[in-house]
Amino acid sequence: EPEVTQTPSHQVTQMGQEVILRCVPISNHLYFYWYRQILGQKVEFLVSFYNNEISEKSEIFDDQFSVERPDGSNFTLKIRSTKLEDSAMYFCASSEGTVAETQYFGPGTRLLVL
Amino acid sequence: AQRVTQPEKLLSVFKGAPVELKCNYSYSGSPELFWYVQYSRQRLQLLLRHISRESIKGFTADLNKGETSFHLKKPFAQEEDSAMYYCALQTGANNLFFGTGTRLTVIP
Numbered sequence: 001e002p003e004v005t006q007t008p009s010h011q012v013t014q015m016g017q018e019v020i021l022r023c024v025p026i027s028n029h030l031y032f033y034w035y036r037q038i039l040g041q042k043v044e045f046l047v048s049f050y051n052n053e054i055s056e057k058s059e060i061f062d063d064q065f066s067v068e069r070p071d072g073s074n075f076t077l078k079i080r081s082t083k084l085e086d087s088a089m090y091f092c093a094s095s096e097g098t099v100a101e102t103q104y105f106g107p108g109t110r111l112l113v114l
Numbered sequence: 115a116q117r118v119t120q121p122e123k124l125l126s127v128f129k130g131a132p133v134e135l136k137c138n139y140s141y142s143g144s145p146e147l148f149w150y151v152q153y154s155r156q157r158l159q160l161l162l163r164h165i166s167r168e169s170i171k172g173f174t175a176d177l178n179k180g181e182t183s184f185h186l187k188k189p190f191a192q193e194e195d196s197a198m199y200y201c202a203l204q205t206g207a208n209n210l211f212f213g214t215g216t217r218l219t220v221i222p
Contacts, residue, residue: 004157033208042200042212043158043200043210043212043215056209091158095208098208099204102160103210106157107157
């Protein structure tokens with residue numbers, strides 16, 4: 001069964017550094033998402049992406065964040081200048097459609113900002 | 115603004131006992147509701163969605179618009195049901211809004 005994959009599984013970075021989190025969505029899916037979960041807190045929506053542009057973004061997704069689909073398979077989340085509070089588990093997800101469609105999640109990337 | 119409330123952070127039941135995981139929501143539009151589950155060391159995965167009206171692994175959930183609830187139920191809990199359960203609301207756009215989750219432990 002096809003799955004969403006994410007790399008790396010863990011990343012440690014210094015405050016102020018740029019990080020790129022990578023995701024490979026399920027191949028026939030058209031909608032892509034990033035969520036994050038700060039330790040002990042709930043999963044929070046960051047951004048959704050369709051047809052090579054952002055569909056929706058949350059208040060968390062400020063100018064420090066960007067997303068890109070650089071080729072036909074990868075979907076990336078870039079954090080330009082990381083802050084301590086960016087430390088979290090970042091989940092990528094994909095779906096075939098939108099309303100009431102199942103979103104399939106990747107295993108997550110645990111980001112630690114020191 | 116939308117809100118999903120899961121009042122219990124932790125829930126323990128004995129094997130074979132009924133289990134109910136509570137979820138209440140607040141949303142002005144027509145809600146699409148889901149239950150996602152995360153087993154130990156595994157990824158978040160869909161358990162069921164209200165639109166399907168299906169039973170998955172013995173679990174059911176009924177959308178009660180009057181009480182704005184979407185409680186998850188199973189008549190006889192199994193040890194393999196131990197996991198983290200998240201109720202999620204999909205708003206008019208396609209993002210999911212999650213509750214804080216309930217960790218279910220089924221005691222043998």
